[in-house]
Amino acid sequence: MGVIASVVLIGLLTTNWMVALIFPLSLYIGWTLRQLWLLERWIRLGAKPDHAPNASGIWQLMVQHINRTQKKNKERKTRLREMADRFGATITALPDAAIVLNEDLEIEWVNEVAKRILGLEIEKNFGQKFDQLIANPELKTIFEQQSESEENDPTSIEMESPIDPQKTLLMTSVEFGNKQKLVIARDISQRVAVQKLRKAFIANASHELRTPLTVISGYLEMLETDESIPESAIELIHRAGQQSNRMQKILEDLLVLSKLEEKGHDRDSGEPLNIADLLQKLITDFQKTKAKDTHNIVLTANESLMIKANEREVFSLCQNLLSNAVKYSKIGSEIIVCWDKHADGSACISVADSGEGIAPEHISRLTERFYRANVNHSRKVGGTGLGLSIVKHIVENHGGHLDIHSELGIGSTFRACFPVYRIVKA
Numbered sequence: 001m002g003v004i005a006s007v008v009l010i011g012l013l014t015t016n017w018m019v020a021l022i023f024p025l026s027l028y029i030g031w032t033l034r035q036l037w038l039l040e041r042w043i044r045l046g047a048k049p050d051h052a053p054n055a056s057g058i059w060q061l062m063v064q065h066i067n068r069t070q071k072k073n074k075e076r077k078t079r080l081r082e083m084a085d086r087f088g089a090t091i092t093a094l095p096d097a098a099i100v101l102n103e104d105l106e107i108e109w110v111n112e113v114a115k116r117i118l119g120l121e122i123e124k125n126f127g128q129k130f131d132q133l134i135a136n137p138e139l140k141t142i143f144e145q146q147s148e149s150e151e152n153d154p155t156s157i158e159m160e161s162p163i164d165p166q167k168t169l170l171m172t173s174v175e176f177g178n179k180q181k182l183v184i185a186r187d188i189s190q191r192v193a194v195q196k197l198r199k200a201f202i203a204n205a206s207h208e209l210r211t212p213l214t215v216i217s218g219y220l221e222m223l224e225t226d227e228s229i230p231e232s233a234i235e236l237i238h239r240a241g242q243q244s245n246r247m248q249k250i251l252e253d254l255l256v257l258s259k260l261e262e263k264g265h266d267r268d269s270g271e272p273l274n275i276a277d278l279l280q281k282l283i284t285d286f287q288k289t290k291a292k293d294t295h296n297i298v299l300t301a302n303e304s305l306m307i308k309a310n311e312r313e314v315f316s317l318c319q320n321l322l323s324n325a326v327k328y329s330k331i332g333s334e335i336i337v338c339w340d341k342h343a344d345g346s347a348c349i350s351v352a353d354s355g356e357g358i359a360p361e362h363i364s365r366l367t368e369r370f371y372r373a374n375v376n377h378s379r380k381v382g383g384t385g386l387g388l389s390i391v392k393h394i395v396e397n398h399g400g401h402l403d404i405h406s407e408l409g410i411g412s413t414f415r416a417c418f419p420v421y422r423i424v425k426a
Contacts, residue, residue, distance in 0.1 A: 035053070035059045038053035039053060039059065039062065039063070041053075042063075043066070047066055047067075047070060049067050049070070052067065092111050092112060094111065094113065094184075095113065095186075096113060096184050096185060096186045096187075097110070097111065097113040097114035097116075097117050097118050097120075097183075097184065097185035097186075098110065098111045098113070098114065098182065098183070098184055098185075099114055099118075099120065099130060099182070099183040099185070100180060100181070100182055100183075101130050101180060101181040101182075101183060102179075102180055103178070103179040103180065104129075105129055105130050105131050105143065105181070106127050106128065106129055106130070107120065107122070107125050107126055107127065107128055107129075107130055107133075108126070108180075109122060110122050110125070113185075114185065117161055117163070117164075117167065117169065117185060117187055118134065118161070118162060118163065118169075118185055119162060119163040120133065130183070131143070134162055135162070136159050136160075136162075138157045138159060139157065139159065139171060141155075141157065142155040142156065142157050142171065142172075142173045143155075143173060143181070155172070155173050156170055156171060156172040156173075157170075157171050158170055158171075158188070158192075159171060161187075166189070167187055167189045168187075168188050168189050168192045169185045169186065169187060169188065170185070170186045170188045171183060171184070171185050172184045172185075172186070195261075199258050199261060199262060202254050202255075202257075202258045203255065203258050206251040206252075206254045206255045206258070207255070209247075209251055210248070210251055213244060213247055213248050213251065214248070216244050217241060217244045217245060217248065220237055220240055220241040220244055221241060223237045224237050224238055224241060250385075250386065253386040253387070253390060254386065256316070256390055257369070257386055257389060257390055257393065260313075260390065260393040260394060260397060261393060263397055264397060265396065265397050265398075265399055266397070267399060267421070269308075269309075269310060269397075269398075270307075270308045270309040270310045270311075270398070270422075271308065271309075271310075271311070272306050272307075272308055272424045273306060273307055273308070273309045273311050273314060274303075274306055275301070275305070275306065275307060275314065275339050275347075275349065276301035276302065276303040276305070276339055277303075278311070278314065278315060278318065279299055279301055279318060279337060279339055279349070280299060280301070282315065282318050282319060282322065283297050283299055283322070283337065286322055286326065290323065290326050294326070294331045294332070295325075295326055295329065295331070295332070295333060295334070295335055296332075296333070296334045296335070297322070297334075297335045297337060298334060298335070298336050298337065299337045299338075299339075300336070300337070300338045300339070300340070301337075301338070301339040301340070302339055302340040302341065305339065305340065305341065305347055305423070306423070306424040307347050307418050307422040307423055307424060308422050308423075308424055309398055309418065309422060310394075310398070313394045313397070313398075314394070316390060316394065317349070317390075317391050317394045317395065317416055318349060320387040320388070320390060320391050321349070321351040321391060321414050321416070322335070322337070322351060323387065324351075324387060324388070324414070325351050325352075325353040325355070325412075325414075328353065328355045328356065328412075329353035329354055329355035329411070330354070330355065333353065333354045333355070334354060335351065335352070335353050335354075336350075336351075336352045336353075337349075337350070337351050337352075338350045338352075341423075342415075342417055345420045346400065346417040346418060346419055346420055347417065347418045347420075347422065347423050348415050348416065348417040348418070349415070349416045349417075350413055350414065350415040350416075351413070351414050352411060352412070352413040352414075353411050353412055353413075354410070354411040355411050355412060356408070356409065357406045357407050357408040357409055357410050357411055357412055358404075358406040358408070358412055359408060363404050363406060366388050366404060367388045367389050367391070367392040367402065368389065369385065369386055369389050370385040370386065371385065372385055388402075388414075391414075391416065394416075395416045395417070395418070398418055398419075398422060399418070399419045399421070399422065400416065400417045400418040400419055400422070401417055402414065402415070402416050402417075403415040403417065
C-alpha cells in the first residue's frame with residue numbers, strides 16, 4: 001500500500017508517471033533484496049532467535065514461523081534424546097545380554113552383560129557379523145526359522161557360552177523395525193544344572209528301587225498263593241501286590257520320562273512309519289484286553305499318510321491316549337480315533353471320548369507329572385499320573401504339539417500333531 005501511495009503522490013506532484021512508477025518500485029525491490037539477504041545470512045549462521053533480523057510485514061511473519069518451527073524441533077529432539085537415554089538405560093540394566101543386529105546380522109549395539117557372557121564389545125565388534133563371531137551352527141537356525149515364519153514369533157535355542165563352556169545360554173531372537181533383530185542371551189546354567197540333578201536323581205532312584213520292588217512283588221505273589229495263609233490276610237496281600245505293581249509301573253514311566261527329557265528334539269530322528277497300521281493293531285489289542293466288551297473304538301485313518309518318527313515312542317503315545325479314553329469314559333460309550341492332516345497341514349492323531357470331561361482350570365496342567373483333575377476317580381481307575389506328560393514329551397521331541405479340548409459332561413479330545421516336515425511324501 002505504501003508503494004502505491006508513493007507512486008500516486010509523486011505522479012501528482014511531478015506529472016511524470018514513469019518516474020513516479022520506477023522510483024518507488026526500485027526502492028521496494030532494493031529493500032526486499034536486503035531482507036532476503038538478511039534472512040539467508042541468519043539461516044546460514046544457525047537461525048538463532050537472539051540474532052533474528054529486524055523485519056516487518058511478511059518477512060517478520062517468516063522469521064516468526066522459522067522460530068516456532070525451530071522451537072518445536074528442539075523440543076522434539078529433547079524428547080527423542082530422553083527416550084533414547086531411557087531406552088539405553090533400560091537395556092543396560094537388563095540382567096541378560098542384549099545385541100541389536102541389522103538386516104545383514106551385523107552388530108549395531110550391545111550392552112555390558114554381552115561382554116561378560118558372550119565376550120562382545122561395541123567398540124571392537126561394531127559392524128561385524130554376529131553369526132560369524134558366535135560360531136554355532138544352531139544359532140543360524142533361529143534366524144532362518146524367523147525368516148521363514150510369517151508371524152514375528154521369537155525363536156530360541158540353548159547353547160554353550162562361547163567364552164565359558166561350563167555355562168549354558170538361552171538365545172532368543174526377536175525381529176523389529178526395518179528387519180532388525182534383537183538377540184537376548186540369558187544364562188540358564190543354574191536351571192540346567194537343577195534339571196540334570198533332578199533327572200539323575202529320578203534315574204538313580206528308579207533304578208535302585210526296581211530290584212527291591214521286584215523282590216517284594218515276588219514274595220507277595222508267593223504269599224497270595226500260599227494255602228497256609230488265612231483268608232482274612234489274602235485280601236490284604238492282594239492289595240499290597242497291586243500297590244507294588246503300581247509302584248513298578250510308576251518307576252518304569254519315570255525312567256521313560258527321564259530318557260525323553262534327556263533326548264530332546266531331533267529334527268532328523270525316526271524312520272517312515274505307517275500310523276494307520278499301527279493304530280489298527282493297537283485298537284485290535286485293546287478290544288481283546290482293556291476295552292473288551294466295554295467300549296466301541298472307531299478308527300478313521302488316512303492310510304496314505306505316513307510320517308518320519310520313532311515307532312516305539314509313537315506307539316507309547318497312542319497307547320497312553322487310548323488307555324486314558326477307556327479309563328475316563330463310561331462303559332458302552334464310543335471312542336473315536338482319527339489319523340489325518342489338520343487344517344494347518346500338520347499330521348494329527350486325535351482320540352475323542354464321551355466321558356465326564358475336564359474343567360477349564362485343569363486343562364493347562366494335565367501334562368504335569370502326577371497331576372490329576374479328579375483325584376477320587378483317578379484312584380479308582382488306577383494309572384501312574386505320568387501318561388500325558390510322556391505323551392507331551394514324545395510329541396515335542398518330534399517337533400509337534402499336544403492340543404486338549406474338553407467340556408464337562410460332553411467329553412474330551414486329545415490331539416497330537418506332528419509338523420509338516422515329518423510327513424513322508426508319496
